[in-house]
Amino acid sequence: xxxxxxxxxxxxxxKLKNKIVILPIGAVEAHGYHLPLGTDNYIxxxxxxxxxxxxxxxxxxxxxxxQVWSLRxxxxxxxxxxxxxxxxxxxxxxxxxxxxxxxLIIINGHFGNKTALKKAExxxxxxxxxxxxxxxxxxxKELEQKYIETQRVHPSYLHAEEIETSMMLKINSELVDMSxxxxxxxxxxxxxxxxxxxxDQITAKAVLGDPSPxxxxxxEQLIAGITAKIIEIVNNFKKEVD
Numbered sequence: 001x002x003x004x005x006x007x008x009x010x011x012x013x014x015k016l017k018n019k020i021v022i023l024p025i026g027a028v029e030a031h032g033y034h035l036p037l038g039t040d041n042y043i044x045x046x047x048x049x050x051x052x053x054x055x056x057x058x059x060x061x062x063x064x065x066x067q068v069w070s071l072r073x074x075x076x077x078x079x080x081x082x083x084x085x086x087x088x089x090x091x092x093x094x095x096x097x098x099x100x101x102x103x104l105i106i107i108n109g110h111f112g113n114k115t116a117l118k119k120a121e122x123x124x125x126x127x128x129x130x131x132x133x134x135x136x137x138x139x140x141k142e143l144e145q146k147y148i149e150t151q152r153v154h155p156s157y158l159h160a161e162e163i164e165t166s167m168m169l170k171i172n173s174e175l176v177d178m179s180x181x182x183x184x185x186x187x188x189x190x191x192x193x194x195x196x197x198x199x200d201q202i203t204a205k206a207v208l209g210d211p212s213p214x215x216x217x218x219x220e221q222l223i224a225g226i227t228a229k230i231i232e233i234v235n236n237f238k239k240e241v242d
């Protein structure tokens with residue numbers, strides 16, 4: 001993994017001839033009793049690093065904060081407004097366009113960022129001669145069916161359960177305290193996807209699911225599978241759009 005921030009400007013000039021740059025984005029928010037607040041950051045950086053290596057592209061410094069409305073009441077959670085995220089990404093794209101980069105790939109580790117990233121991608125399309133691809137764990141549901149033992153509490157959401165815990169065990173097991181891992185399978189109201197509910201009203205633990213079956217080997221399979229899917233999509237995109 002080649003980090004743009006660790007290069008001098010001449011090295012950056014050479015590396016940017018590839019015309020592709022990778023940007024990881026995550027969040028700082030509660031993830032149960034057993035995972036660090038920066039879980040989404042660690043996951044997005046790991047996947048972004050693997051994608052960067054496969055594409056021989058430099059990786060930008062992690063954007064560590066995201067939109068954390070749902071978990072904002074848990075201590076330590078930090079939230080950005082959607083428009084803040086959009087503005088940051090637009091400014092990054094504007095700078096990269098100046099250096100003749102043609103493709104910015106955003107690797108997102110936090111589901112709460114998806115709306116802002118979609119809006120940012122559309123804004124970049126309209127304003128700059130640069131393409132933006134955004135990924136939030138593509139192919140995860142297929143991988144989940146193959147490697148994960150537990151069922152989701154909600155079809156659209158997962159949090160600090162077997163999937164995220166497995167990935168963190170692979171990435172940095174020293175930050176995972178499985179002795180404190182507790183399941184929480186609350187009943188989710190049927191209006192959950194139609195009306196915004198702060199998650200502290202649903203889970204006192206900041207967990208949706210059961211982390212106890214998590215394992216590093218499962219995490220590797222998930223991370224490798226997501227990475228492979230991203231590479232597949234990027235290669236197809238380059239063939240059709242370039």
